Amino acid sequence: MSDRKAELSRNLTAVRERIAAACAAAGRDPGEVTLIAVTKTYPADDVRILHSLGVREVAENRDQEAAPKAAACADLSLNWHFVGQLQTNKARSVVGYAGEIQSVDRLRLVTALSAAAVRAGREVGCLLQVALDAESGERGERGGVAPDGVEELAAAVAGAEGLRLDGLMTVAPLAGPFAGRQRAAFERLVEISSRLRADHPAATMVSAGMSADLEEAVQAGATHVRVGTAVLGVRPRLG
Ligand SMILES: *Cc1c(COP(=O)(O)O)cnc(C)c1O
Numbered sequence: 001m002s003d004r005k006a007e008l009s010r011n012l013t014a015v016r017e018r019i020a021a022a023c024a025a026a027g028r029d030p031g032e033v034t035l036i037a038v039t040k041t042y043p044a045d046d047v048r049i050l051h052s053l054g055v056r057e058v059a060e061n062r063d064q065e066a067a068p069k070a071a072a073c074a075d076l077s078l079n080w081h082f083v084g085q086l087q088t089n090k091a092r093s094v095v096g097y098a099g100e101i102q103s104v105d106r107l108r109l110v111t112a113l114s115a116a117a118v119r120a121g122r123e124v125g126c127l128l129q130v131a132l133d134a135e136s137g138e139r140g141e142r143g144g145v146a147p148d149g150v151e152e153l154a155a156a157v158a159g160a161e162g163l164r165l166d167g168l169m170t171v172a173p174l175a176g177p178f179a180g181r182q183r184a185a186f187e188r189l190v191e192i193s194s195r196l197r198a199d200h201p202a203a204t205m206v207s208a209g210m211s212a213d214l215e216e217a218v219q220a221g222a223t224h225v226r227v228g229t230a231v232l233g234v235r236p237r238l239g
Helices: 003-026 044-052 063-072 088-095 107-120 147-158 182-199 214-220
Strands: 034-038 057-060 079-082 098-104 124-129 163-169 205-207 224-227
Touching: 003 034, 003 044, 003 214, 044 063, 057 063, 063 079, 063 088, 088 098, 088 107, 098 107, 098 163, 107 124, 107 147, 107 163, 124 147, 124 205, 147 163, 147 182, 163 182, 182 205, 182 214, 205 224, 214 224
Parallel strands: 034 057, 034 224, 057 079, 079 098, 098 124, 124 163, 163 205
Antiparallel strands: none
């Protein structure tokens, strides 16, 4: 085994153990929580190693980086999640490789993604990114729709050809009432998700929690955690 494979294997085991422990503490079945490896800034070779270690869900946050990486791994069976802020002019590219777009946060993007999906003859899963620090009608600093905009945006995705409404995503806010209160933030997301599911019962995904706060997310009821650093190592910079 290469050194890198041994390292990634150790890291993955540790993260899977953290998820299992958090599930045990919360009285949840570990099968309810899916680990998504966030591979941004790391090469396609690492994605291949992760695949050989059983990872099937991977995430990226920039199309310029994700598109070539997904192409380099096209022979592997992987589900690519797009988790970054997305410009409408990138919709076509992202729809070409992503099975799940977790950062849907405005109507114009829904229109662009739907057109791209129809054109590509694909159905793409969508999560609405909720900005728990955003005021009514505004977007969060790192993207995301304000909680009171979720209903309208969900209806738009549900009615858009080529798109499937799968659930909600959030990033714990750095500012506002939830700053430093990850658990409360994720509980709020789960509450919004419950309301959403009254109208859209299939929209069951709740994507929350990263390397530093995956326990809080599991405790709150997340179905998907997005883990970069704890699996791949500290990123050199940016991303
Ligand atoms: C980078 C990133 C992650 C992973 O963060 P880590 O702290 O490295 O685990 C999760 N979600 C999003 C949206 C990201 O951009």
